[in-house]
Amino acid sequence: MPAIDREHAKMTTMNSSSFLASIASLTVSLSANAVTGPAPDTFAERAKPCLACHASEGRKARDEYYPRLAGKPAGYLFNQMTHFRDGRRQHRAMSLLMENLSDAYLRELASYFSGLPAHYVASQLPAASPTATPLVTLGDPARKIPACNACHGKEFLGVSPAIPGLLGLPADYISAQLGAWKVGTRKATAPDCMAAIARELSAAEVSAVAAWLAAQPLPAGGHPVAAIANDLPVRCGSVENNANNAADISAKALKP
């Protein structure tokens, strides 16, 4: 009797579980169109709003250029997001999006984008003006302008975590950024090294430097280097642990 009871109980369980299963499948098929599951707990999911503009490659839109985020140094991306949030950089959509996000959140978002593989768009531009070459590669010590690659990596591919690469960007975009620094609509954490440099450049030099950088062929791989060999030649608030931040700009070599 007990054995039969057990058997009966087992049968009942099986029946009810298969009944539940069929109910479940019915519910699933009914609700498949109505309810989505929980959102994936990933930053890939949280980064979706960014992808409306920022493709895996930089992209020209109707009236502006949306730079690539993938593979850029995390510290650089974090700094830019806080700059938009806190009014040091001006872009209406970016300011609104960053408005209520914390440093901790933005660090995670930055490290997500930083970890994505970078896709560079090959340059289509004609060779750049040769007059830019000395400025880019040697700087101008008389005006305290360092060479671009004294800070941005020997191959201009950036230095982790805070210094961005300069290649694979359109000339318009680079000259717009330098111009914004020159007139003060783009700012970085003080001491703002790029503002100091941009103010020294003439409009013609800005165009020439932007065209020179945009015309460079891209080295294979194309990742930012992990560290810079020497201290930065300038004081730069965006680069933490820059030994030179506390000191005045010295007569150190402004060359890479």
Place this chain on the structure above:
Amino acid sequence: MKQFFTIAGTVAVLVCCALALAIFTGEREDDFPAPTASEKNPQALAERGAYLAKAGNCLGCHTVRGGQPYAGGRELPTPFGTFVTPNITPDKDTGIGNWTAHDFWRAVHYGKSRDGHVLYPAFPYTEYTKITREDADALFAFLQSIAPVKQAAASDRLDFPYNVRPLLYVWRALYFKAGTYQSTATQSPEWNRGAYLVQGLGHCNACHSTRNALGAAGGAALGGGQVAGRSWYAPSLTSENEAGSGARSVEETMRLLSTGLTDKGAASGPMTEVVAQSLQHLGPADLRAMAVYLKSQSTGDTKAAATSSTFAAEVQARLDKGGKIYEKQCKDCHGESGGGTPGAYPALAGNPSVTLASPVNAIRSVLDGGFVPVTRANPRPYGMPPFAQSLSNEEIAQVISFIRNSWGNQASVVSAVQVDKSGSD
């Protein structure tokens, strides 16, 4: 003719007398309670003040984007011109370092500055007057305890005649009566605490009510209104057709206040800032008190059941186009039937923010997108992309019209012109 002038003159004199009397009686300052005993422990007082400053969102107006907290300088655009908020750090030259607790009480309770000049009600003393002397003292102790910042505020840029400050006496006689919050004896202490926070420190009514031509809260309390100077509508907190909480559980309202997100809806626009800077910092007892009070303010109106409606052929064609855009741009997150994704993306079906009579919030949400604010309870929120740069005004109008008229939703269709007009602040 002579008789007419006599009568007109008499009327004018009488009006002036009545106004003078109203101003005289209204401007009496006979309520200066003695400083509170808790002043003996200044640190505890300042800590309580820090919490109250969060509840009052003082930071929200008295800090410029990315600037020093409480150092002022934020511009408040209004239909009367632009106000620039003052520095309320204890700097002696540019802040309130020379103020006393008495001066501070006078400002929040009577809307007058230290030197006695009347303040513009952009500073919401019409609400802050309900704050108790104890709380005002705590707020003052906190503001005096923070680091002084030397930063002079730019002048307000007001249009004529609003820049004639003495005219404020007339405004005050009409619309301002000083007085701390008085408990309603028939209600629980919790309800009264909620009412105190909502009506006083929280100054919810400053946005959530209609303002008349002179900028005074004119409509029913918490009855909803256009946010001054912004293309955002602050929905009614009493109507179930808007953001009333009669049908929500107290816990759900608490969640909405402290995170800006429930499965059925999300805070948007200026309210996300209120959640991030103010409401998320409130303790559970205060959140519950506010939720209990708000629930009691529901008018109990219910949404009219959607009737099956047929649209003219050209309207239906626009809705169909909107449906195609929804399929491509919105469905992944908000679901095929507008059910949303719990914990991340709000439902659009049955969401009253979507079907508000004014479509402005829906338009702004699609144009600008936005993240749910980072809060303690929701440290890793999700967000919505902006569509201003990828969809045309007509496409945005189509998709919003579709959302407003699908899955049981019923609201007016939206035109490209409405999208265009809502495009800035």
